[in-house]
Amino acid sequence: MVRSAVLLMDLQHDFLGAEGSRMPVQPEGASAVISTANAILAKEVLPQALPILIVNQFPATDRIANFFRKGAAVAGSPGANLDRRILNVGQVKVIRKARASAFTNPELDQWLRSEGITDLYVMGVFAEGCVRSTVLDAKRRGYSVHVIAPAVASNASWKKRFALWAMRRAGANIMQSVHVQTAF
Helix, strand or coil: CCCCCEEEECCCCCCCCCCCCCCCCHHHHHHHHHHHHHHCCCCCCCCCCCEEEECECCCCCCCCHHHHHHCCCCCHHHHHEECCCCCCCCCEEEEEECCCHHHHCCHHHHHHHHHHCEEEEEEEECCHHHHHHHHHHHHHHCCCEEEEEEECCCCCCCHHHHHHHHHCCCCEEEEHHHHHHCCC
16 A cells, blocks of 8 residues: 655745745745645545655754745744645644755655555645655655655746656656546
């Protein structure tokens, strides 16, 4: 039996373009990410996959990097909170990270393996940053990886296209539809 999880990457206020966000993705990308995340969390899409929220929590002491990130998602700031348009969070597993790849927090790989997860679905922001880094690390760790292309966003279309190309080249399955179900 294939066990799967969905990594919902960086669905935070500072990235999804709500008023006052510090590093927003393109509005149409944010809309697609939010609607897909809500469908996943409501079990309307990929109902058998375990959802995992991956959130950036950058330390305030990382002043130089925070300058280049425009102060986005600094731990304890309002922008580091989940975007208020993300619904049905409930009892979802949350993994915090301070670098691009979600696998830089060893808790993620340990938890996935303890749950017997073999397949990962990945969506969220930024396509060329955290999403791509996480996908490449997941492939290196032997996971079967599926990227939900309509639910991946960036602040420029060319960055998303490049990231999808790089993830496909690394062996990830690039899905054009979020309604594809995994095998039981």
